[in-house]
Amino acid sequence: MKNKEKHFNNRDVQDVIEIIGGRWRGAILASLCDKEKRFNELKRDLGSITPRTLIKELKYLEMNQLISRKVEDTKALSVIYSLTKHGKSLEPLIGTIVSWGQLHRKVILG
Amino acid sequence: MKNKEKHFNNRDVQDVIEIIGGRWRGAILASLCDKEKRFNELKRDLGSITPRTLIKELKYLEMNQLISRKVEDTKALSVIYSLTKHGKSLEPLIGTIVSWGQLHRKVILG
DNA sequence: AACACAACTATATTTTAGGATACTACTTTA
DNA sequence: TAAAGTAGTATCCTAAAATATAGTTGTGTT
Numbered sequence: 001m002k003n004k005e006k007h008f009n010n011r012d013v014q015d016v017i018e019i020i021g022g023r024w025r026g027a028i029l030a031s032l033c034d035k036e037k038r039f040n041e042l043k044r045d046l047g048s049i050t051p052r053t054l055i056k057e058l059k060y061l062e063m064n065q066l067i068s069r070k071v072e073d074t075k076a077l078s079v080i081y082s083l084t085k086h087g088k089s090l091e092p093l094i095g096t097i098v099s100w101g102q103l104h105r106k107v108i109l110g
Numbered sequence: 111m112k113n114k115e116k117h118f119n120n121r122d123v124q125d126v127i128e129i130i131g132g133r134w135r136g137a138i139l140a141s142l143c144d145k146e147k148r149f150n151e152l153k154r155d156l157g158s159i160t161p162r163t164l165i166k167e168l169k170y171l172e173m174n175q176l177i178s179r180k181v182e183d184t185k186a187l188s189v190i191y192s193l194t195k196h197g198k199s200l201e202p203l204i205g206t207i208v209s210w211g212q213l214h215r216k217v218i219l220g
Numbered sequence: 221a222a223c224a225c226a227a228c229t230a231t232a233t234t235t236t237a238g239g240a241t242a243c244t245a246c247t248t249t250a
Numbered sequence: 251t252a253a254a255g256t257a258g259t260a261t262c263c264t265a266a267a268a269t270a271t272a273g274t275t276g277t278g279t280t
Binding site: 022023024048049050052053056075076077 | 237238239240241245246247248
């Protein structure tokens with residue numbers, strides 16, 4: 001193996017950042033790592049997100065096969081969002097993100 | 111330990127995404143994981159970034175103690191950007207990002 | 221002397237993300 | 251039967267991110 005190749009391809013990084021980036025996508029996924037949640041449950045957990053934004057991001061994540069949307073067969077409207085199997089493969093990455101964030105805070109503050 | 115707490119805090123994720131997120135920051139850091147680089151070298155490696163954007167992101171990353179800017183003591187102007195020690199602590203995270211990106215591509219493409 | 225390259229800076233413009241606010245259709249609860 | 255909750259939709263608007271394009275100061279190259 002010639003030593004010309006870099007370990008990391010910029011494009012790979014950009015692709016992933018597009019998927020989990022932005023103000024909400026990472027947080028939505030992290031919230032769903034905890035457990036599956038209903039629309040308003042997610043909304044409350046995320047705090048200040050508007051329904052317009054939340055639904056838009058949920059659709060994006062669904063399109064990318066990271067979460068699934070299931071309408072419960074009950075009289076009252078109830079929709080459950082959960083990580084797909086593929087979405088669950090993100091858990092270690094999110095874990096790494098969270099730990100680095102904690103390290104970073106220590107470095108910056110102290 | 112009561113089982114009320116979630117493993118991941120949404121806010122932690124959002125903080126890190128802010129630092130490595132956006133269209134270029136992650137790619138710049140990944141490029142510098144490879145080796146230290148000069149301004150135009152980075153610019154070429156990143157492809158379509160404009161100098162205005164590149165310098166803005168470099169300043170941001172420098173402010174956050176992830177990279178350092180060193181002016182070489184030569185007659186011709188030469189500036190070298192490299193990861194700081196703290197910046198290097200990002201390497202495992204970027205590695206995880208890249209591998210997940212490759213997995214994701216496989217899943218999406220079939 | 222003329223031109224190219226280095227590392228930027230300046231100005232103007234476009235694109236996009238996300239927020240504010242209000243509304244709908246349906247159901248459960250008080 | 252009125253209010254409150256569920257899961258969204260519809261419009262409008264703004265601030266931030268990024269691009270396009272051109273210019274600057276200095277050095278090295280032919």
